[in-house]
Amino acid sequence: MTNSMMLFSAAGLALIAGLAEADTSGKRIALSNNYAGNSWRQAMLETFESTGKQAVADGVVAAADAYTTSENQATEQAAQIQNMILQGYDAIILNAASPTALNGAVKEACDAGVTVVSFDGIVTEPCAWRIAVDFAAMGREEVDYLATRLPDGGNLLEIRGLAGVFVDDEISKGIHEGVAEHSQFDIVGSVHGDWAQDVAQKAVAGILPSLPDIVGVVTQGGDGYGTAQAFRAADRPTPLIVLGNRQDELKWWAEQRDANGYETLSLSIAPGVASLAFWVAQQVLDGEDVAKELTVPFLKITQDTLDEALATTPEGSVANVTYSLEDAQQVIASAR
Amino acid sequence: MTILAKPWLWSWLAAAAAFALILGLTGGRGAGELAYAALSFGAFAAIVGLGQMLVITLGPGNVDLSIPATMTLAATLALKAMGGEPGTAFAGLAIALGVGAAAGIANYALIFLLRLPPIIATLAASLVYQSLAIWSNRGLRIKPPEGLADFATGRFLGMPNVAWVGLALAIAVWVLLERAVAGRWLLATGQNLRAARLAGVPVELVRACTYVAVAMFAALTGYLLASFSGGAALNMGAEYLLMSIAVVVIGGSSIAGGNSNVPGVWGAALFMFLVVSMLNSYGAGAGARNVLTGAIIIAIVIAASTRRART
Incomplete structure (x- = not known):
């Protein structure tokens, strides 16, 4: 090492020590993400x-880097986690390709002293933290809402997500529990929309001719606009479609509201949950006592908050909130 | 050759059977509605299927696995360039087709210059196209211009506009294959590459044009599908990879190449939509639906190929 380099790094250390007060200022956090294709x-x-850039600029952490695997494979993501351990990250935030297949790699990380916080796609390995979403409650809430709006009940169409994925099973389970509770409803058809507008549109267009009158549609997010298009193309009256916070869905809702007073509910998980995971990891690194199981609230948009949500959502994107350190502390406190 | 020996017959019979089974459930209600939906969604599968058929006709090992990524990239760039502004539909179409042509040339360059097997070359290229699509617009869904959206979802003489486009392309491909020298070159190349070359067929030119054509078909499908469904999404092409190969095989084209079948592709495209609709209508779960779809496809392929073997 040359003299000038030594001087430079010494100055850098002095700068960090002088500016940053948080105990995590030397810590490095990595995001391991399995999929980027939507x-x-x-x-x-x-x-x-x-969030990471701001935290690094503020001296809260030393690094916050995001890595995404190209093939959405558990094996590939396990190798990625092993690389992160070798690179010496202090914490790994994980959106996992599988709840169980990454457990070995996660255990290795824990054994190496790395904090692992999983969110959205969580892992079951006990040494990791889990920021989970109560997807079943989301399904139940949809039916509860329909019951308040349609007290007489009627036929429902269920749009499911991607077959074989845990989230799809959970939301659907919640919806069916809700229907069992509100016996005035009857699910007369169920299709897989893969959380994509074009797939949902195609599936709904195919099943509609065989269905009786539909009063409501329960969805999983990313499929409401396509469903509405399919009803329109079939010249059927638009039922009450529960939406999933996508901007095109919200825009369609606002147009319908202005045209004929259409009223519905939109709920989903905000993608900003990644920022919540970041702050939870930071709190764990800071030595806070954090429960292993945390729950993240849904982002709900109602008739009253529609315009506000539409104004803050970029065109073609999804309604979002960025969680702050205070939000994370609140979530941690409520889990104690 | 009797009508039963036509390999395309089986996909049409299967489509008709699925259609009849759905109507059996509804008691005949909604026939027009169902046919209209099948033609709309079948058109997208038919157009990518026609492209894939041309490539598969080139002979063993020839297949384009970059179709989903090409669709996504072409649709993303075209819709971004149009930005929902009226009067930009043709500019958008030109961009989509340009992206398709560029992707096709890139695919063929990998195959020809680097001597990569087409499966590897197109799969690797598709990762690049998908990344470009992600990078260019970060997955934002931009609405198509209103006139274009009205065209894509509209109808003419009772048939969806996209189905007219698919039909016109099918006729063009059929004429090319059955009546034009270029089509004969393609079939000859697929039947025996070496013999075709010795007979004076410009085989590399034929292969290059075919790979460009399939990518342009995919790009056009992406452009139409995005206009139809209200914007391009990063995962919009996902289901068209297996779909494009399935409609070729069910349609009665030989997977070994050298033998193509245009009417069968349309029959298979309609069938693929109707069989899923039928199983959904009968309330089959996702697992049962996949198993049954797979079993039915195998049955049709066996029926079509044994008939062909007997003639």
Whole structure:
């Protein structure tokens, strides 16, 4: 090492020591993400990047880097986690390709003294923290809402997500529990929309001719606009469609509201949950006592907050909130 | 050759059977509605299927796995450039087709210059195209211009406009294959590359044009699908990879190449939509639906190929 370099690094250390007060200022955090191929994940990555950049600039942490695997494979993500351990990250924030297949790699990370915080796609390994979403409650809430709006009940169409994925099973379970509770409703059809507008549109267009009159549609997010298009193309009256916070859905809702007073509810998980995971990891590194199981609230948009949500959501994206350190502390406190 | 020996017959019979089974459930209600939906969504599968058929006709090992990524990239760039402004539909179409042509040339360059097997070359290229699509617009769904959206979802003489486009392309491909020298070159190349070369067929030119054509078909499908469904999404092409190969095989084209079948592609495209609709209508779960779809596809392929073997 040359003299000038030594001087430079010494000055750098002095600068960090002088400016930053948090105990985590030397810590490095990495995001291990399994998939980037939809607007929700893109918004998630952007939120993580902006939160991380700000935190690094403020001297809260030394690094906050995002890595995404190209093939959405558990094996590939396990290798990625092992690389992160070798690179000496202090914490790994994880959106996992599988709840169980990464447990070995996660255990290795824990054994190496790395804090692992999983969110959205959580892992079951006990040494990791889990920021989970109560997806079943989301499904139940949809039916509860329909019951308040349609007290007489009627036929429902269920749009499911991607077959074989844990989230799809959970939301659907919640919806069916809700229907069991509100017996005036009857699910007369169920299709898989893969959380994509075009797939949902195609599936709904295919099943509609065989369905009786539909009063409500329960969805999983990212499929409401396509469903509405399919009803329109079939010249059927638009039922009450529960939406999933995508900007095109919100815009369609606002147009319908202005045209004929359409009223509904939109709920989903904000992609900003990545920023919540970031702050939880920071708190764990800071030595806070954090429960392993945390729950993140849904982002709900109602008739009253529609205009506000539409104004703050970038065109073609999904409604989002960026969680702050205070939000994370609140979530941690409520889990104690 | 009797009508039963036509390999395309089986995909049309299967489509008709699925259609009849749905109507059996509804008691005949909604027939027009169902046919209209099948033609709309079948058109997208048919157009990518026609492109994939041309490539598969080139002979063993030839397939384009970059179709989903090309669709996504073309649609993303075209819709971004149009930005929802009226009067930009043709500029958008030109961009989409330009992206398709560029992707096709890139695919063929990898295959020809680097001597990569087409499966590897197109798969690797598709990662690049998908990344470009992500990078160019970060997954934001931009609405198509209103006139274009009205065209894509509209109808003419009772048939969806996208189905007219698919039909016109099918006729063009059929004429090319059955009546033009270029089509004969393609079939000859697929039947025996070496013999075709010795007979004076410009085989590399034929292969290059075919790979460009499939990418342009994919780009056009992406452009139409994004206009139809209200914007390009990063995962919009995902289901068209297996779909494009399935419609070729069900349609009665030989997977070994050298033998193509245009009417079968349309029949298979309609069938692929109707079989899922039928199983959904009968309330089959996702697992049962996938198993049954797979079993039915195998049955049709066996029926079509045994008939062909007997003639």
